[in-house]
Amino acid sequence: MAALLCAACLAACSAPQVREPPIDPDVARAEIAKRIPAATKNREGWAIDIFAAFEALSIRPTPENICAVLAVTEQESTYQVNPTVPGxxxxxxxxxxxxxxxxxxxxxxxxxxxxxxxxxxxxxxxxxxxxxxxxxxxxxxxxxxxxxxxxxxxxxxxxxxxxGGPMQVSIAYAEEHARDKRYPYPMPGSVRDEVFTRRGGMYFGIAHLLDYPVDYPDMLFRFADFNAGHYASRNAAFQSAVSKLTKTSLALDGDLIIHGSDQASKTELAVRSLGSELDLSEREIRRDLSLGREEAFGQSAVFERVFALADKRLKRPVPLAVVPNIRLESPKITRKLTTEWFAKRVDQRYDRCLARQQK
Structure with missing residues (x-):
């Protein structure tokens, strides 16, 4: 038996890894172009810049990724490099x-x-x-x-x-991303200037939408994160689980701590009240919650133990992603809009894009 197990392990270790098929740039650009609405001017030009961003960011141009980008672009600018703003x-x-x-x-x-x-x-x-x-x-x-x-x-x-730009990406995010990763184009001016070009606006917008690891069950939550910040949907689900466990009303906004302050947020105080059940000290809770804007929070002790406790006490799996409940505030916004409204509008465009098979 031991010999058989050893042989099986060796066979598994020596099995060749399955590699994704190579990408044909012409095919990929054609796939992008055909999913852009037919009335859009210069669909081929948009497709070139979108594919170049996928390549630079090592993101595969799957129908899902393509349509996610196009849905946000259509929602934010209807394919205008510099959309007009009323008033x-x-x-x-x-x-x-x-x-x-x-x-x-x-x-x-x-x-x-x-x-x-x-x-x-x-x-x-x-x-x-x-x-x-x-x-x-x-x-x-x-x-x-x-x-x-x-x-x-x-x-x-x-x-x-x-x-700015066709995806209305945050200029602060673009500047931060450019510090961490090499921008693939010559930059005669500033990152801010590049955001207002089609190539730069799409590159940084695609990065903000897709260039971070998540395990969401639906693209809807990436759309919510695009509006509310990376991992906001995951963090809102964490807040929802804590709220149910403590019977405390918490804002499902994705903000776990008060950044730049030693003062505990309402979420942090609620988690502290579970400290003995989680077998975590206040210092350990604070340490883990401080990771809220990073992928690592999803593997932290406080995250895993809160969800395990919620599943056990509620006798059912609680969701690991929830669309944040945030009122959108901007000088450009004159109506009562929310992150949920934005995410659902983009998701509708995403579904239409996936169904689009024009030539």
């Missing part, structure tokens, strides 16, 4: 006035600064009144900060345009 001049002016009030800068000084002639020959006020896209607004603020003394005082290095 953008008024939104931008409110941002300027709000920051002026915060720094106690008189309104007449703001008006004087906006009356200064900008590098393109128009005053900043004239340019502000005509902006239609976030890229135009981004360029305006970059000039304003660099050329006008009050612009530096108002904004410093902070540009209030925080998202």
């Amino acid at each position: 953008l001049p008024a939104i931008a002016r409110r941002e300027i006035d709000a920051r002026a009030s915060r720094y106690k800068i008189p309104q007449f000084m703001v008006n004087t600064a906006l009356g200064v002639e900008s590098p393109n020959g128009k005053t900043y006020r004239e340019r502000l009144e005509k902006v239609k896209t976030e890229q135009e607004l981004n360029d305006l603020f970059a000039d304003f900060i660099g050329m006008v003394p009050l612009g530096e005082r108002l904004f410093g290095s902070f540009n209030p345009v925080r998202t």
Whole structure:
């Protein structure tokens, strides 16, 4: 028997690993193009940039991955590199006035600064009144900060345009990703500038959507994470399990601790109340919860023990992913929208994309 077991182990160890078939770039680009809505201009150009991002990020262009990217792009911009934002001049002016009030800068000084002639020959006020896209607004603020003394005082290095490109990716995320991984294109300007190009906007958007490991049962949860932050759906499920165990009302927002503070969050306090059942100290709980924005939290002691306890006490498996309950807040948003609304809208587009077989 021992000899047979040894032989079986050796056979298993020596068995060749199954390799995924090589990718034919022409076939992959054609597959992407055919799933882009027929009315979209330059479908082939979009397909080239999307496939290049998949290649650079080592993400296979499966129908599921392709349609996930296209669904987010259609939701966020309807395939416009720089989508127009209704009412953008008024939104931008409110941002300027709000920051002026915060720094106690008189309104007449703001008006004087906006009356200064900008590098393109128009005053900043004239340019502000005509902006239609976030890229135009981004360029305006970059000039304003660099050329006008009050612009530096108002904004410093902070540009209030925080998202951009066809997938409306966070510029802060793009800058962080570029520090960790080599950007595959020549970059004559900044990462911020690249986000406003089709190639850069798609690259960083695809990275944010797909370039992190999760074990979700449905793409819906990646869409929620795209809106709420990586692992937000996993963390919301953890909060839901803790809430059921402690009979405590917790916000299912994916934020497990108060970052930058020693103060315990409501979630942390609830987990602490389970400390004896989990056989974990407050220090150990804090250590594990601090991993909430990382893959490692899913293998932590507090994560595994909370779900094991919930399954046992509730006599059924509790979900390991829950769409976060977050109200979307942005100067661009004028309606009551939530992460759930966003995720479900994108998921509907995703299903339609999977069913699309146009030529």
